[in-house]
Amino acid sequence: MEWSIQDIARLAGTTSRTLRHYDDVGLLKPSRTGSNGYRYYDQAALVRLQRILLLRELGLGLPAIAEVLEGQRDTTQALRTHLSWLREERHRLERRIQSVETTIHKLTRGEALMAEEILDGFDHSQHEQEVVERWGREAHDESTRKWAALSREAQRERMAEHERVAQALAEAHVRGEDVASDTVQSLVRRHYTWTSFFWTPNREAYINLGEMYVTDARFAAVYERHAEGAAGFIRDAMRVFAEKHLA
Incomplete structure (x- = not known):
């Protein structure tokens, strides 16, 4: 399964702009980008987003989150x-x-x-x-x-x-x-x-x-x-x- 950027933004209580920013800084890449330019996210991307949101709730900034994710490959x-x-x-x-x-x-x-x-x-x-x-x-x-x-x-x-x-x-x-x-x-x-x-x-x-x-x-x-x-x-x-x- 995969979800559009609008679906993910709605379900996560965030915005498409935030998700695009995560893409720009290399924190969360979409699984694919459609011919219309829309971003789509698969299960693996969704799990990564869950981890990002959990770390954000702990008060971490994006650079720290990136380092945590890099250090925890499993x-x-x-x-x-x-x-x-x-x-x-x-x-x-x-x-x-x-x-x-x-x-x-x-x-x-x-x-x-x-x-x-x-x-x-x-x-x-x-x-x-x-x-x-x-x-x-x-x-x-x-x-x-x-x-x-x-x-x-x-x-x-x-x-x-x-x-x-x-x-x-x-x-x-x-x-x-x-x-x-x-x-x-x-x-x-x-x-x-x-x-x-x-x-x-x-x-x-x-x-x-x-x-x-x-x-x-x-x-x-x-x-x-x-x-x-x-x-x-x-x-x-x-x-x-x-x-x-x-x-």
């Missing part, structure tokens, strides 16, 4: 991974909805609130297995201990520092700075220092972390919200830093 496996993320997010949202409903109910009735009920669904321990698989149990436990030892104010400042560095790197990307420039490398050193508070990566690990900023949609979304292409820029800058300074 479409079925990529969709399985994304489905897992969606199910985790659904479960987390369901818990948060229940938590907020319980809070409203108890506040309305003047009943005592339980901390476990109020904060249910806001923990991040569900990522433990993934962290252990990627970097090892020691790295996970070390970072968890260090984070737990911080005061709430110190935790907020730690995250604020990450946000400042990410924003500054994105701005450097927008200005057209070279990833090897002193300005950019000074920012990457701050990023490495921030990372090393939790876990000290060697050269290979730091380079791999940078790759994840592009190929893992969850990481890419964090950096792409500052500027399109920021994730790839930061990855390249991290590689320069690692190759120059890390063993």
Whole structure:
């Protein structure tokens, strides 16, 4: 089966203009173009569009989406991974909805609130297995201990520092700075220092972390919200830093 560009635009809740732009930038090519100039899309194109829309919902810009798609050639496996993320997010949202409903109910009735009920669904321990698989149990436990030892104010400042560095790197990307420039490398050193508070990566690990900023949609979304292409820029800058300074 195949669908016209008008059909796809209607079903996806987008516009023909957007789909033509995806074609122009090489993100989504039609399966064929008719003699009348109309674009048509087959099943494979439809599946690729689904992946694009899922990544767009995570906040990724088109350059980052292109890199993610390029890095994940196995479409079925990529969709399985994304489905897992969606199910985790659904479960987390369901818990948060229940938590907020319980809070409203108890506040309305003047009943005592339980901390476990109020904060249910806001923990991040569900990522433990993934962290252990990627970097090892020691790295996970070390970072968890260090984070737990911080005061709430110190935790907020730690995250604020990450946000400042990410924003500054994105701005450097927008200005057209070279990833090897002193300005950019000074920012990457701050990023490495921030990372090393939790876990000290060697050269290979730091380079791999940078790759994840592009190929893992969850990481890419964090950096792409500052500027399109920021994730790839930061990855390249991290590689320069690692190759120059890390063993």
